[in-house]
Amino acid sequence: MNPPYTPPPAGPAWFLQRKNWLLFMIRELTSAVIALYLVFFLVFLARFGGGAWVFEEFLALLTHPLSMAGHALAFAAAVWHSVSWFNTSAQVMPIRIGTWRMPGVATIIITGYAPWLIISALVFWAALP
Amino acid sequence: MAGEKRITLEIFRYNPEDGGEPFFQSYEVEYLNHWVVLDAINWIKDEIDGTIAHRWTCRMGVCGSCGMMVNGEPKLSCHSLLRDYAPGPVRVEPLQHFPVEKDLMIDKSGFMERLAEVKPYIIRDDVNDTGNGEYLQTPAQIAAYHEHSMCINCMLCYAGCPVMSLEPAFLGPAALALGQRYNLDSRDKGQAERVDAMSGDEGLWGCTFVGECSVVCPKHVDPAGAIQKGKIAAAKQWYANFIKPKGAKK
Amino acid sequence: MAETFEHDVVVVGGGGAGLRAAIAVAERNPELSVALLSKVYPMRSHTVTAEGGAAGVIKSNDDLETHCYDTVSGADWLADQDAVEILVNDAPRQLIQLEHWGCPWSRERDGSVAVRSFGGMKNQRTWYAADKSGFHMLHTLFQTTLKYPTITRYDEHYAAKLLIEDGRCGGVAALDLRTGSMRAITANSVILATGGAGYVFAFTTNGAIKTGDGMALAYRAGVPLKDMEFVQYHPTGLPGTGILITEAARGEGGIMLNRHGRRYLQDYDLGQPLEVTDPRHPQNRMMELGPRDRLSQAFHYEREKGNTFKMEEFEDVDAVHLDIRHLGEKRIDERLPFVRELCRDYQGIDPVHEPIPVRPVVHYTMGGIDTDIDGRTALPGLYAAGECACVSVNGANRLGSNSLVEILVFGERAANTATEEAGELKRPNPDALRTQAKDEAKRIQQTLLNGANANGGVRPAHVRNKLRKVMEAGCGIFRDAGTIQTACDALAELSEQAARMTLDDHGGAYNTQLINALEITGMLEVASAMAHSAHARTESRGSHQRTDYPERDDAQFLKHTLAYRQEAAAPRIDWKDVTITRWPPGERTYGR
Numbered sequence: 021m022n023p024p025y026t027p028p029p030a031g032p033a034w035f036l037q038r039k040n041w042l043l044f045m046i047r048e049l050t051s052a053v054i055a056l057y058l059v060f061f062l063v064f065l066a067r068f069g070g071g072a073w074v075f076e077e078f079l080a081l082l083t084h085p086l087s088m089a090g091h092a093l094a095f096a097a098a099v100w101h102s103v104s105w106f107n108t109s110a111q112v113m114p115i116r117i118g119t120w121r122m123p124g125v126a127t128i129i130i131t132g133y134a135p136w137l138i139i140s141a142l143v144f145w146a147a148l149p
Numbered sequence: 150m151a152g153e154k155r156i157t158l159e160i161f162r163y164n165p166e167d168g169g170e171p172f173f174q175s176y177e178v179e180y181l182n183h184w185v186v187l188d189a190i191n192w193i194k195d196e197i198d199g200t201i202a203h204r205w206t207c208r209m210g211v212c213g214s215c216g217m218m219v220n221g222e223p224k225l226s227c228h229s230l231l232r233d234y235a236p237g238p239v240r241v242e243p244l245q246h247f248p249v250e251k252d253l254m255i256d257k258s259g260f261m262e263r264l265a266e267v268k269p270y271i272i273r274d275d276v277n278d279t280g281n282g283e284y285l286q287t288p289a290q291i292a293a294y295h296e297h298s299m300c301i302n303c304m305l306c307y308a309g310c311p312v313m314s315l316e317p318a319f320l321g322p323a324a325l326a327l328g329q330r331y332n333l334d335s336r337d338k339g340q341a342e343r344v345d346a347m348s349g350d351e352g353l354w355g356c357t358f359v360g361e362c363s364v365v366c367p368k369h370v371d372p373a374g375a376i377q378k379g380k381i382a383a384a385k386q387w388y389a390n391f392i393k394p395k396g397a398k399k
Numbered sequence: 400m401a402e403t404f405e406h407d408v409v410v411v412g413g414g415g416a417g418l419r420a421a422i423a424v425a426e427r428n429p430e431l432s433v434a435l436l437s438k439v440y441p442m443r444s445h446t447v448t449a450e451g452g453a454a455g456v457i458k459s460n461d462d463l464e465t466h467c468y469d470t471v472s473g474a475d476w477l478a479d480q481d482a483v484e485i486l487v488n489d490a491p492r493q494l495i496q497l498e499h500w501g502c503p504w505s506r507e508r509d510g511s512v513a514v515r516s517f518g519g520m521k522n523q524r525t526w527y528a529a530d531k532s533g534f535h536m537l538h539t540l541f542q543t544t545l546k547y548p549t550i551t552r553y554d555e556h557y558a559a560k561l562l563i564e565d566g567r568c569g570g571v572a573a574l575d576l577r578t579g580s581m582r583a584i585t586a587n588s589v590i591l592a593t594g595g596a597g598y599v600f601a602f603t604t605n606g607a608i609k610t611g612d613g614m615a616l617a618y619r620a621g622v623p624l625k626d627m628e629f630v631q632y633h634p635t636g637l638p639g640t641g642i643l644i645t646e647a648a649r650g651e652g653g654i655m656l657n658r659h660g661r662r663y664l665q666d667y668d669l670g671q672p673l674e675v676t677d678p679r680h681p682q683n684r685m686m687e688l689g690p691r692d693r694l695s696q697a698f699h700y701e702r703e704k705g706n707t708f709k710m711e712e713f714e715d716v717d718a719v720h721l722d723i724r725h726l727g728e729k730r731i732d733e734r735l736p737f738v739r740e741l742c743r744d745y746q747g748i749d750p751v752h753e754p755i756p757v758r759p760v761v762h763y764t765m766g767g768i769d770t771d772i773d774g775r776t777a778l779p780g781l782y783a784a785g786e787c788a789c790v791s792v793n794g795a796n797r798l799g800s801n802s803l804v805e806i807l808v809f810g811e812r813a814a815n816t817a818t819e820e821a822g823e824l825k826r827p828n829p830d831a832l833r834t835q836a837k838d839e840a841k842r843i844q845q846t847l848l849n850g851a852n853a854n855g856g857v858r859p860a861h862v863r864n865k866l867r868k869v870m871e872a873g874c875g876i877f878r879d880a881g882t883i884q885t886a887c888d889a890l891a892e893l894s895e896q897a898a899r900m901t902l903d904d905h906g907g908a909y910n911t912q913l914i915n916a917l918e919i920t921g922m923l924e925v926a927s928a929m930a931h932s933a934h935a936r937t938e939s940r941g942s943h944q945r946t947d948y949p950e951r952d953d954a955q956f957l958k959h960t961l962a963y964r965q966e967a968a969a970p971r972i973d974w975k976d977v978t979i980t981r982w983p984p985g986e987r988t989y990g991r
Contacts, residue, residue, distance in 0.1 A: 021578065021908060022165040024248035024256050030314040038221075041311050044359040108360065111374035112381070119292045166906045182712060183639050183745075195860030199903035199912040204439075206606040209642045209741060211534055212443040228744060250577060251909040257440065261554070269542040271501040277426070279495040285510030291503055298503055298535065302442050327542075334501065 047104040053097035057090075106132025155179050156231055157238035158189055160201060163249050171249070174198075175238065180231050186239065187215050187226040190253075203253040210367065213301035216308070217253050218242040223308035223365045244304055246313040260304055263320050266346045267328030272339025284336045294333035297326045300370045306362035312355055319355040320347070322362035322372030329375040332382070344383075353379045401572070401581045401836035403829060406551065407431035407821050408814075409570055409586040411558045411613060413441030415533070415803065416785025417592035418540035419810030420817075425547035427818045434584050436553040436573055438608065438914065441541045445594055445606050446806065449533020450645035450737060451517060452525035453803035455490035458514060461522040463487050470801060471982045473519040473690050474794025475941035476957065477626065479978040482772045482790040486801070486808050493807035494526050502539040503528050505734075515734075516650040517800045519690035519989070521683050525800040530645050530737040533803060553584065557914050558612065560839045561589065561620045561781065562832040568620070568780035569827035572836035574843075576914065579907025581840035583833045587826055588780055588817035591617060591768060592810060595786035597630075599926045600761035600874075601867035604636055604643040613787040615921030617768045618928060622776045623961035623973070625789040627766035627925070628933035628943045631797055632876050634694035635721050636760025637746050639713040644721060644738055644757055646799040649687040651734050652680060653723040655694070656754065657706040663719070664689065667697040670990020675725045685990040692796040692942040693989065695759035699876050710756060720754035727751075759876060763802065765793040765942065766932070769961060769975075774813025780824060784813035791959065794977075795941020846898075847916055848905050856901025859916040866893055866919070870926050874933055879947040886930045887969065894923050928962040928970055935960060935972040953984050 030037075035045040067074050081087055109131040110124035122130075156178055163171040176197060178189045187205055194201045205215040208227040215226045220240050231239070247255035306322035307313050313321060328347045332340045347353055356376045363373040408431055410421045421435045437444065456466050466487045471478055498504055498512065504526050505513045517525040528535040544550050555576040562570040562583060570585035596611025597603040618624050634655070635644040649655070654675060657663040662672045670685035681688050698719060701707050707717035723731060723738070728751045731739055735750075742750045767789035774782040774790075785806045792805055873886025897920055904912045938952035939945050958974040965971055 022168060024165065024250050025163045025171055026248045027245070030311070034311055034314065037311075038309075038361065040361045040364060041359060044311075044357070044361075048357075108358065108373075108377070111360070111363065111371060112377040114374065116289070116292060118289045121292065164906065165908050194912070195858070195864075199858070199860075200906075202909040202911050204443075206439060206443050206608045207445070207448050208606065208640070209448060210744065211531070211737075212445075212447050212606065214439065214443045254909050257554075261440070264542075265545045268545075270546050271499065276499050277496070279492050279499065283495050283498045283504075283512050286506055287510040288506050288508065290510070291506060295503060298538075299531075300538075301447075301534070302440075302538075331501065336499075336501065 043104070047101060050097035050101040053094050054101060057094035102136065106136070154232070154235065156189070156235060158193065159238050159240045160190070160193075160252070161242040162201075162252055164251060173240070182232060184231045185227050186219055186224070186229045186231055186234075186241065189231055190226065190241065201253070202251040211301055213303035216244050216303040216305050218245055218308065223305035225303060225305070225367050228367060245308040246310070247304070247307070257304070260302070260307065260321075260323075263324040264302070264327060266320065267324050268339060268343050268346070269327045269331055271331065271334065271337050272342055273337065286335055290335040293335070294330050296369060296371055297330035297333065297375045299368045300326060301368055303367065305365045305367060306372050309361040309365035311359055311361070312357060316351070316355055318351045320352050322376065323370075325353060325356070325379065326370055326372035326375035329379045332379070347379065348383045353383055356380075401583045401833050401840060403583040403585060403833050404434065405829065406434040406584065406586045408588045408590065408817055409434040409436060409584050410590045410592060411436050411571060412444070412592035412594060412785070412787070413437030413439070413541070414444030414592065414594050414785065415446035415537055415540060415806035416810035417441070417444075417590070418537070418544055419807050420590050420592055420784060420814035421544055421550050422540065422547065423811040423814035424818050425549045427815060429549055431549065431818060431821060433550045434553055434586060435544065435550055436556045436558060436571065436584060438555065438557045438576070438612070440554050441544075441552070442538055443608070444537060445609055446533045446537040446803075448604070448606065448643065449536070449803055450530045450643060451647035451650065452515060452527030452532040452800045453490075453494055453536070453807075454517065454520065454524050454798070454800040455494040455526060455804055456487065456524050457491050457494070457512060457526070458523065461524050465521050466490075466524060468982060469520050469684070470792065470798055471794075472985070472987050473796055473798040474792075475796055475951065475987055476953070476982075476984040477629075477794030477940060477959070477977055478792050479772070479790065480980040480982055481978050482792045484980065485772055485812070486792045486805060489808045490804045493804060493811070497536060497539060497807065500539050500543045502535050505529055515647060516681060516683055516688055517798070518646050518649065518688050518694070519684060519798040520688075520800070523683070525647075525650065527647060529733070530647050530735045536803060556582070557917065558593075558616060559843065559917060560835070561616050562827075562835050563620055563778070564827035564831045564835070565825075566779065567824060567827065568778050569832050572839040574914070576909055576911070579910055579913075581836050583836035585827070585829055585832050587821040587824055588782060590774070590813050590817050591781065591783040591787055592785045593787045595764040595767070596922065596925045597761050597764060599867060599870050599922045599929070600630070601871040602636070602641050603761040604633060604641055605761070610918040610922050611764070611787070611925035612918060612921050613783065614768055615924045617776060617778070617781065617783065618924055618962075618964045620778055620781070621964070622778050622781065623769045623963050624925070624928045625766055625769040625959050625961055625975070626791060626794070626932070627764070627929040627962055628874075628936050628960060629765035629793075629795050629941060630761060630874065630929065631691055631763040631765060631942050632695035632759040633691055633762035634698060634759050635757040637741070638710045638716050638718045638756050638758050640745050641760045642741055642745050643760070643762065644741070644755055645735070646691070648721060648723050648735055648738055649681065651723070651730065652726055653687065653721050655687055656720040656722055657701050658708040658719070659706060661706075662686065663701050663706060664694065664697055667693065667700065668990065669693060669697070689989045690796055690798060691762070695876050696944060698759050716758060718756040718758045721757045722754040723750050724752065724754065763797055765789070765791070765795065765797055766929070770813070772812075773816040774809060775816060780820075782813040782817045784809040795943060843913070843917070847900065847902055847913060850905055856899045857896045859900045859902070859912065859919055862893055862897050862900060863915070863919050863922065866890070866922060866926060869893070870929070874930055877944045877946050878933055879945055880934065883930055883934045887927070887934065890923060890927050890930060894927075897923055924964065928964075931970045931972060932960040932962050957984060
C-alpha cells in the first residue's frame with residue numbers, strides 16, 4: 021500500500037491561491053512601504069541638522085515628481101494598512117457588556133476610525149498656522 | 150432517481166493500493182432542487198461507483214465529517230446546495246493541507262493529536278466533586294467563551310489557513326481556539342498548564358492573522374479572534390512576569 | 400494474519416454512552432487499560448445531533464418521585480421501575496459532573512443551571528445548552544477522555560464480530576478502515592455502546608451510522624434483543640430531509656397547527672389549548688407538551704381526516720405546521736438558534752417569520768440489547784449501555800431528554816460493573832481469539848471481497864434502500880398483522896438478496912462500501928427482530944399501535960419481548976416480566 025498522497029508544497033506564490041490570502045499579503049507588504057518611508061524620514065532628520073542650504077536642497081528633492089509619487093504611495097499604503105487593521109478590531113478586541121456583544125461595525129468605528137479621525141484633526145489643528 | 154436537472158461532478162480520486170497518481174473522474178448526476186453536494190456523491194457511490202471513499206454521517210451540518218474542497222473552497226458538503234453550482238461542473242477535492250488517504254478522505258490523525266496538545270478540558274482539583282452542586286457561571290461568563298465552544302472539528306479552517314502549508318507543525322486554528330475556549334472559561338484554572346503548548350512559535354505566535362479561518366468556519370467559531378485574544382493575554386502575562394521581581398509570583 | 404491488541408476493557412462506540420463508560424473505567428481503576436473503538440471519530444457519533452437537553456431534577460419545585468412517575472407513565476408502564484429509579488436518582492449527579500467537565504449548560508442570571516419544559520414531564524427539569532445539548536455533551540465528554548492516558552482510541556475501526564471463548568466474551572474482531580486489516584482487540588470485559596438503529600427506517604432523524612451494529616453483534620452471539628417493536632416517531636422532523644426540529648421548540652412555547660390553522664392536538668385527548676399570550680402557556684404534560692407517541696399518532700389521524708397539507712417539493716409528503724413565531728426573534732436566537740439555522744439552510748424558511756412544516760420521523764429505538772440494571776447481558780463479559788441497550792427505562796415510549804441522561808447514568812454503571820468483573824473472570828486464550836478474528840477476515844474475504852457475486856449480484860445500496868422502505872411501510876406508527884407479515888416476508892427475501900451483494904470495491908484501504916455491506920447484514924437482523932416482535936405483541940401500547948388490537952392488554956402483555964436469533968429461521972420470541980416497584984399500571988392521561 022502506498023503512503024497517503026501529499027499534495028505538492030506551496031510555492032513562493034502561494035498567496036495567489038485565494039483572494040483573502042492575497043489581501044493579507046498586500047496588508048503585510050504595505051508595512052514595507054511604510055518602513056521605507058520612515059528610512060527616508062530619518063535621512064531627512066539627519067540632514068536637517070546640516071543647515072539651511074541642506075534644507076533647501078531637500079525641499080527641491082521633495083517636490084520632485086518621483087518623490088511626490090513615492091509619498092502618495094506611502095500615504096496609500098499607510099491608509100490601507102490602518103484600515104485593514106482597524107477592520108480586525110472587532111475580532112481581536114470584542115466589546116462586551118454582559119451577554120451583549122457590540123456589533124462589529126460599531127466596535128471598528130469606536131476602536132479604530134473614531135480615534136483616527138480625532139487624532140488626525142488634532143494633528144491638522146496643531147500643524148496649521 | 151428521477152431528477153430535474155443535470156450537473157457534472159469532477160471528483161478527486163486517489164487509491165493508495167493501485168500505485169497510481171491522483172486524477173479527476175467525472176460523473177453526471179440528475180439532481181433534485183434540494184440536493185446538496187453530499188447527496189450527489191452518495192448517489193454516485195450507491196448507483197454508479199461504489200469505490201469512492203468519503204466521510205459523512207449526520208447530513209445536518211453538526212457532525213463535522215463531510216468537509217471537502219468544493220470548487221476550491223473549503224465547505225461542508227452537506228451544506229452546499231448543488232443548484233448554487235449550476236450549470237457546473239463541480240470540482241470536489243479532499244480538504245487542502247492534509248495528506249490524502251483515499252479519494253476524499255484525508256488523514257486526520259495529526260489534527261487529533263493537536264486537539265489533545267492544548268489540554269481541552271477543565272483543569273482544577275475538585276473537578277470530580279459533584280456534592281456541592283454546579284459551579285456557578287453567569288450568562289456573561291458563558292458569553293466570554295461560548296462562540297469558541299461551537300467548533301465541530303470539521304477542519305475547514307485548516308484548509309483555509311496558509312500557515313498550514315508553510316509551517317506544517319503549526320497547531321492550527323481549531324486547536325488553538327479550543328485551548329483558548331478553556332482558558333476563557335471561568336470554571337477553568339488550567340491556563341498555566343496550556344501555556345507551553347499554546348504560546349510557542351508553533352502555537353499562537355505561528356498565526357500571522359490572515360483571518361481566513363474565521364471566514365470559512367461554518368459555525369462562527371471565530372478561531373482568528375480566539376487566537377488574537379490569546380496573543381494579547383500571552384503578551385500581558387509576559388510583561389507582568391517581566392515587571393514583577395523574580396520569585397514574587399508563585 | 401490478525402494483529403492482536405490486548406486491553407482490560409473494550410468499549411465499542413464513541414458516542415455519549417461509550418465515552419462516559421471509558422472515562423468511568425479510567426477513573427475507577429487507573430490500572431486498567433481501556434480500548435475505545437468507534438467506526439467513526441468519536442465526535443461524529445450521533446449524540447452530536449441531540450438538541451433539546453437532558454432531564455435531571457435540580458430545582459426546588461421539582462422532585463424525584465415526579466420524574467419517576469412521568470417516565471413510567473410516559474413508557475406506558477413497560478419500563479422496569481427499578482431501572483427508572485436508578486436513572487432518576489443518579490441523573491442530577493451525572494449532569495453536574497458533566498458541568499464540572501466543562502459542558503456549557505445554559506444558565507439563569509445568578510449562574511445556576513437553567514431548565515426548560517419538555518414533553519410528558521410534569522415539571523421543568525431539562526438541562527440544556529441552547530439547542531445543541533447533545534453536541535456540547537459529546538464534545539465535552541470526548542475532550543475529557545483526552546485527560547486519561549489509560550484510554551487508547553481505535554478510531555475508524557468497525558467491530559465485525561464478538562470474540563467468544565469458553566462461554567464468555569473476550570473482545571472484538573475489528574476492521575481497521577484505513578488498511579482493511581482485521582484486528583483482534585481482546586479484553587476481559589466488552590461494553591457495547593453503539594447507539595440505536597433508526598437508519599433501518601427510510602425517513603429518520605438518524606445519521607447514516609445508526610445501523611444497529613452493536614445490537615446485531617450481541618444478537619448473533621445469542622443475546623436476546625428486548626422490546627424491539629418499540630420505535631419512536633418524533634412528531635417534528637423537516638419533511639424533505641427528516642432533520643430533527645427539537646421538542647424544545649414546543650417546550651419554549653411553539654404550537655402545532657393543521658392546515659386550517661387549528662391547534663389539532665386538543666382533538667386527541669391532550670387537553671385544551673391556552674392562548675400563546677397566556678403566561679401559563681405552555682402547560683406541562685398537555686397539548687404540545689404531550690408525549691411523542693401520542694403526538695405522532697395525532698398527526699396520522701389528521702392526515703386521514705385531510706387536515707394536513709402536501710409538500711410539493713418533497714414528493715407530496717404530508718405535513719403540519721410547528722409555529723414558533725410568537726416567541727420572537729430574540730428568544731429564538733437565544734434558546735433555539737440551531738432550529739433557526741437548520742430551517743434556513745435545509746428548508747429555506749426563517750421560523751422567525753414563517754411556521755415550520757414538520758411531519759413525524761423515526762427518531763429512537765426504545766428496544767435493544769437486553770441488560771440488567773448493572774449493564775450485564777446474558778453473555779458473561781459482555782455489557783451494554785445507551786440506545787443500543789434496553790435496561791429498560793424507556794418502555795413503550797421514551798420521554799424527550801431522558802436519553803441524554805440515560806447514556807450517562809448507564810454508561811457509567813455498565814462501566815463500573817465491567818471494571819469490577821474484568822478482574823474476576825479468567826482471561827480467554829488469546830490464540831483462540833486471534834484465530835476467530837482471522838476466520839472472520841476470511842469469511843468477509845470469501846463472501847464479499849472476492850467478487851464471487853460479480854454476475855447477478857445486488858448492489859448493497861439497493862438492499863439497504865429496499866429494507867428501509869419495507870420497515871417504513873410495515874412497521875410504521877400504526878401496524879397490523881397484515882403490514883407486519885408483509886414486512887417479515889420482504890425481510891426474508893432481502894436477506895437472501897443480501898447474500899448475493901456485489902461490491903465494486905475489493906480493496907482494503909477505506910473500503911467504505913464493504914463497511915456499508917456489513918452494516919446492511921446487521922440492519923437486516925435488527926429489522927427482523929423488530930418486525931417479529933411487533934407481530935407477537937397483539938396489543939397497543941405506547942409507540943406500538945396495532946390497528947387490529949387497539950387496546951392495551953396488561954393481563955397478557957405487561958411483559959418485555961425478547962427476540963432470540965435463530966439460524967436460517969425467524970427469531971424466537973420469548974417474554975419477560977416488567978419490574979413494578981411503586982407505580983402500579985394505571986391509565987395514561989395527559990391534559991386532564
